[in-house]
Amino acid sequence: DAKTTQPTSMDCAEGRAANLPCNHSTISGNEYVYWYRQIHSQGPQYIIHGLKNNETNEMASLIITEDRKSSTLILPHATLRDTAVYYCIVSSSGSARQLTFGSGTQLTVLP
Amino acid sequence: DTAVSQTPKYLVTQMGNDKSIKCEQNLGHDTMYWYKQDSKKFLKIMFSYNNKELIINETVPNRFSPKSPDKAHLNLHINSLELGDSAVYFCASSRNRGADTQYFGPGTRLTVL
Numbered sequence: 001d002a003k004t005t006q007p008t009s010m011d012c013a014e015g016r017a018a019n020l021p022c023n024h025s026t027i028s029g030n031e032y033v034y035w036y037r038q039i040h041s042q043g044p045q046y047i048i049h050g051l052k053n054n055e056t057n058e059m060a061s062l063i064i065t066e067d068r069k070s071s072t073l074i075l076p077h078a079t080l081r082d083t084a085v086y087y088c089i090v091s092s093s094g095s096a097r098q099l100t101f102g103s104g105t106q107l108t109v110l111p
Numbered sequence: 112d113t114a115v116s117q118t119p120k121y122l123v124t125q126m127g128n129d130k131s132i133k134c135e136q137n138l139g140h141d142t143m144y145w146y147k148q149d150s151k152k153f154l155k156i157m158f159s160y161n162n163k164e165l166i167i168n169e170t171v172p173n174r175f176s177p178k179s180p181d182k183a184h185l186n187l188h189i190n191s192l193e194l195g196d197s198a199v200y201f202c203a204s205s206r207n208r209g210a211d212t213q214y215f216g217p218g219t220r221l222t223v224l
Contacts, residue, residue: 032211043115043201043215044154085152097205098167099213101154 004088009106012082018075020105022088025069031092033064034099035073037084044087044101047073078109114138115216117202123222124192132187132219134202142166143185144203144213145177154201160185161208189221197223 005023012018024033035047048055048062050071055062061074075082085104091097115136124130136143144167145157159167160179174190189196202216 034211038154041218043203043218044213045215046212049211087154097209097211097213098156098159100156103153 004090004102006086006088006102006105008103009108011108011110012075012078014080014109014111015077018073018078018082018107018109020073020075020086020088020107021070022073023070024088024090027068027090028092031090033062033068033071034089034091035060035062036087036089036099036101037082038087038104039081039084047086078107080109080111083107083109115202115204115214117200117216117219119219120217121220121222123224125224126192126194128192129188129190130192130221131189132200132202132221134185134187134216136183136202136204136214136216138204138206138214139183140204140210140214141182141207142205142210143179143182144205145185145187146201146203146215148199148201148218150198158185158187159208166208192221192223194223197221 034049036044038044048060050062064071087101087104118133142161144159148154157171158177163179176188179185199218199220201218203213205213
């Protein structure tokens, strides 16, 4: 699976959009981009995933560049409860989805 | 209702002991996983079972042995515990082996003294 690079930490004001970038320049054609988050001391939580097209669900939007070498997770109206470590993961569409978590981005939403 | 549950939540034990961590999912999923999160917060997969069959077995010491009595349960038994085994262990499940979403349990914090 391709490696991902994320900033170590980011701050965001409550109520504003949080934009979390991820670089995955070695992504291959059959690899998806997944985003999970881990709120302190809890298990990771799935947020969203995509292959080529931009995706949106009730939690977030995922913007993938045309060359698929980077992506951005957008939390449209961040709340204090969104403070967490956000992981960008690239995983192939093989027979078993083996998620390899990196160090992630610590997002702190400020009041 | 808790989707993926683990027991115990905390486990403190002495070096050399044998211990087990239990995981149950009530989502009707076919695939279950064990992950280890070390002190540096890196989360790594250890094992995966699909319908009670082992499908992923990462480089994990033989002291770790997963057991799946049925597809709703995946237990982790650890023999001869070492200091380096101290970590948080997360169980997860997914609808099937190719499913996009994995659902994680709350974790078991293991401390080896």
